[in-house]
Amino acid sequence: MPIEVVPITGSVGAEVRGLDLNDVSIDLAEELRQVWLDHKVLVIRDQSISRNAHIEFGR
Numbered sequence: 001m002p003i004e005v006v007p008i009t010g011s012v013g014a015e016v017r018g019l020d021l022n023d024v025s026i027d028l029a030e031e032l033r034q035v036w037l038d039h040k041v042l043v044i045r046d047q048s049i050s051r052n053a054h055i056e057f058g059r
Contacts, residue, residue, distance in 0.1 A: 014039035021049045
């Protein structure tokens with residue numbers, strides 16, 4: 001399922017929808033990195049992940 005990126009302001013920030021941080025592939029991680037570089041701040045709502053999953057996502 002593709003993610004949806006919704007800009008929050010004209011210059012900084014975006015909300016990422018359709019994302020489950022418990023299941024992030026290498027390709028999706030690369031896409032998120034580019035979205036982060038483009039928008040500088042990402043909001044990813046309603047996530048329920050374990051401490052280990054959070055650490056793994058950060059890597």
